[in-house]
Amino acid sequence: MKIVGFSGSPRKDGSTNTLIKRILKKVDDDTYESSIYYLNELNINPCQACGYCAENEGCDLDDSMKDLIKELEDSDVVIIGSPIYYGEVSAQTKLFTDRFYSIFNSKTKNLKNKKLILIYTQANPDPKTYTNYIKHQKKFLYEFLEFDVVNTLIAANLHFKEDLLENKDLLGEADNIALRL
Numbered sequence: 001m002k003i004v005g006f007s008g009s010p011r012k013d014g015s016t017n018t019l020i021k022r023i024l025k026k027v028d029d030d031t032y033e034s035s036i037y038y039l040n041e042l043n044i045n046p047c048q049a050c051g052y053c054a055e056n057e058g059c060d061l062d063d064s065m066k067d068l069i070k071e072l073e074d075s076d077v078v079i080i081g082s083p084i085y086y087g088e089v090s091a092q093t094k095l096f097t098d099r100f101y102s103i104f105n106s107k108t109k110n111l112k113n114k115k116l117i118l119i120y121t122q123a124n125p126d127p128k129t130y131t132n133y134i135k136h137q138k139k140f141l142y143e144f145l146e147f148d149v150v151n152t153l154i155a156a157n158l159h160f161k162e163d164l165l166e167n168k169d170l171l172g173e174a175d176n177i178a179l180r181l
């Protein structure tokens, strides 16, 4: 089986990447082959709403999303992690998820019942601050696209990676997410 992480944080050693990598490391290696993609380092253009994917199979843009969509398709479990920027996901994450439109319009591909783990990191100490937005994302983006959202980790009070490394509860939550797969 395959588990693939997508990180929307530009900080290579930041909290979002650390949490995703921790889950990937903790999953049973005999069961899962794992990989991680750093969206910030890839060439992902904004959806052009050109209608190509409604008339044809796939997307007309020739960029990294061709490989990422293939990875999504081939995976059994997906992790999407993003830092919260001004109450929303990072631009890198938004560019990535908007491009799921070609899967939404596909006659052959879908994300039905693919297990999805969502990770949101934030500096705000109250994990409830952005729950309306996170619920909205879950319902109108991920469940709309028929992902099976199995876990949502809201990692609060994180300014720097040291904050995460000192937070045994959050690290434990990440480990439990991996163990429950």
Ligand SMILES: Cc1cc2nc3c(=O)[nH]c(=O)nc-3n(C[C@H](O)[C@H](O)[C@H](O)COP(=O)(O)O)c2cc1C
Pocket: 009, 010, 011, 013, 014, 015, 016, 017, 083, 084, 085, 086, 087, 088, 121, 122, 123, 124, 125, 158, 159, 160, 161
């Ligand atoms: C441009 C920018 C905007 C941010 N906006 C918010 C915000 O609205 N709420 C919040 O709690 N944290 C905000 N943060 C803090 C990050 O979400 C937080 O530090 C996160 O843990 C960083 O994750 P990373 O280490 O993976 O980059 C912002 C950070 C940046 C750079």
